[in-house]
Amino acid sequence: xxxxxxxxxxxxxxxxxxxxEVWRTRALMVGGVFLALAVxxxxxxxxxxxxxxxxxxxxxxxxxxxxFGGMLLLMLQYVTGGKWGLIxxxxxxxxxxxxxLVFLLFLPVGIFGASMGRLYIWAKYADWATALKNGQISEExxxxxxxxxxxxxPVSFWVVSxxxxxxxxxxxxxxxxxxxxxxxxxxxxxxxWRIKFENLSGFxxxxxxxxxxxxxxxxxxxxxxxxxxxxxxxxxxxAEAYGVLALSILTLIGLSKAEPIRSLFRLTEQHDLGKxxxxxxxxxxxxxxxxxxxxxxxNSPEEIPWYLDRIRGNWGVVATLDxxxxxxxxxxxxxxxxxxxxxxxxxxxCCIMIFARAWDLWWLIEPNFPDARRNLHFSVGMLEYxxxxxxxxxxxxxxxxxxxxxxxxxxxxxxxxxxxxxxxHVHA
Amino acid sequence: xxxxxxxxGLLAEFETPTxxxxxxxxxxxxxxxxxxxxxxxxxxxxxxAIGFHQNEVPLLTLIGGLLGLGAMFLLxxxxxxxxxxxxxxxxxxxxxxxxxxxxxxxxxLWSGLSAAFCMxxxxxxxxxxxxxxxxxxxxxxxxxxxxxxxxxxxxPKFEVGETRSFLEGFAPVSVVEVEY
Numbered sequence: 001x002x003x004x005x006x007x008x009x010x011x012x013x014x015x016x017x018x019x020x021e022v023w024r025t026r027a028l029m030v031g032g033v034f035l036a037l038a039v040x041x042x043x044x045x046x047x048x049x050x051x052x053x054x055x056x057x058x059x060x061x062x063x064x065x066x067x068f069g070g071m072l073l074l075m076l077q078y079v080t081g082g083k084w085g086l087i088x089x090x091x092x093x094x095x096x097x098x099x100x101l102v103f104l105l106f107l108p109v110g111i112f113g114a115s116m117g118r119l120y121i122w123a124k125y126a127d128w129a130t131a132l133k134n135g136q137i138s139e140e141x142x143x144x145x146x147x148x149x150x151x152x153x154p155v156s157f158w159v160v161s162x163x164x165x166x167x168x169x170x171x172x173x174x175x176x177x178x179x180x181x182x183x184x185x186x187x188x189x190x191x192x193w194r195i196k197f198e199n200l201s202g203f204x205x206x207x208x209x210x211x212x213x214x215x216x217x218x219x220x221x222x223x224x225x226x227x228x229x230x231x232x233x234x235x236x237x238x239a240e241a242y243g244v245l246a247l248s249i250l251t252l253i254g255l256s257k258a259e260p261i262r263s264l265f266r267l268t269e270q271h272d273l274g275k276x277x278x279x280x281x282x283x284x285x286x287x288x289x290x291x292x293x294x295x296x297x298x299n300s301p302e303e304i305p306w307y308l309d310r311i312r313g314n315w316g317v318v319a320t321l322d323x324x325x326x327x328x329x330x331x332x333x334x335x336x337x338x339x340x341x342x343x344x345x346x347x348x349x350c351c352i353m354i355f356a357r358a359w360d361l362w363w364l365i366e367p368n369f370p371d372a373r374r375n376l377h378f379s380v381g382m383l384e385y386x387x388x389x390x391x392x393x394x395x396x397x398x399x400x401x402x403x404x405x406x407x408x409x410x411x412x413x414x415x416x417x418x419x420x421x422x423x424x425h426v427h428a
Numbered sequence: 429x430x431x432x433x434x435x436x437g438l439l440a441e442f443e444t445p446t447x448x449x450x451x452x453x454x455x456x457x458x459x460x461x462x463x464x465x466x467x468x469x470x471x472x473x474x475x476x477a478i479g480f481h482q483n484e485v486p487l488l489t490l491i492g493g494l495l496g497l498g499a500m501f502l503l504x505x506x507x508x509x510x511x512x513x514x515x516x517x518x519x520x521x522x523x524x525x526x527x528x529x530x531x532x533x534x535x536x537l538w539s540g541l542s543a544a545f546c547m548x549x550x551x552x553x554x555x556x557x558x559x560x561x562x563x564x565x566x567x568x569x570x571x572x573x574x575x576x577x578x579x580x581x582x583x584p585k586f587e588v589g590e591t592r593s594f595l596e597g598f599a600p601v602s603v604v605e606v607e608y
Contacts, residue, residue, distance in 0.1 A: 289528065292525065293525050293529070296525050297525075297526070299517060299519075335490070336486075337486060
């Protein structure tokens, strides 16, 4: 309003408020309950923990996306600049620092999935000739396993995954330590730090995109070794930003119940973040539909079965709901300018967006397996998808909240800080 | 339409946006409704001060976009299914995935055009005459560095003498009576 043009002052307390501890405890409790349920289901389902492993891969990918999506957005905001970036910087750093947990979650995927061949068909039937003779795999699958052997074997899988994690760990460390040094700098040279971060992040975004392509192909796409798509990695890249933006907004809305975020999180930046969510909702759907349209137009027997596996046998219902959850609902709601300015409603949209990520991953992962392909049917094992990923993501959230408490929730040594302390519209 | 005569309103000139918003808020609180602020750049507080919260442009844009979407999708359906059916690689005539891209393009095009033209329309543009341009200080300052508040005579609360003294209470540079 017209009065109160004077800028606010930075609240004295810039640590995360005490209730983050309560969030952490709740996340741990939810994680514990759902993990117990998942283990019980593992015993009850009687499929030799088959679905438990698939759901573990699902939960691991969710956590991976949130952790490194956080790193991606962190680098993006350094490159683009802007006040929205300053307000989400510390939450994004906290997300990226969850890398030890994400690496731990990866180990079962590598050990049971690849080394023991429980998830990946190319690991299970590395001896493709015998498997083909015994009729365990089709000729196409045998050909793909044979032809792609140099890439799709457990040794390459481990080597590539470990290299990727090592590079990512280096990046997470650099981004986080430099940021602390920047705040501690007694005589801040703004352009020195800005350029330093821009150089690290600009190259980092490119490098991370390539790494994500590689691991998305290894961890998820190779579940079906016969299929390939050049836009697959991009879809994960955009989907990560999509999920992480939703989580960042939820974090800020949660934190805004107390200082310092209450005075720092202005309506202007909330609106901006909402608009970014809208953009990524559109980009996400654009990529997914473009990939589908190209393969649909080509109608090639090498590509089209991947979609048929995910449409026929009632999977079409899941695919349609995927479009509704992922695009139609967030798109229609975020169209409204006033909705983006109401915290409670924006929070609902963000929850739907994160749920849509989980739904989409289920649709990507489960139809790879012969028992589920073109045949959506209920089994006790299927319930693992509703329990184990919830448990893993809850544990991840608990670790994220721990990291969030470790640092002030706002980076203080940044010229944008003065701007977000001003009242809104002054520059309008 | 018969030419209107008499007073259009009282125009108060201010040096700063803060003064303008202060005066506008008070005028709104005093019960004036038919009024407008004139500023050289967009000033959202001024819009809020005179009780202007919603505008119709977003809704009209949405309607335009949906019309574009429907028009193109139906056009493609009509061409492919009834008007000139072609067998393209054995696909069904009604191949909706292929229709999406042009329909999407038309959604964007029609939304954009609706936004631009409806914005002009709801602003009452183009307008060849506006009484305020009769005021010399408005002509010289409204688009550069002056902030104006006009209380219009069509407001039931408007009364030349009383309104003038009300406006002078906010220490304006000047208060001018504007003729139609």
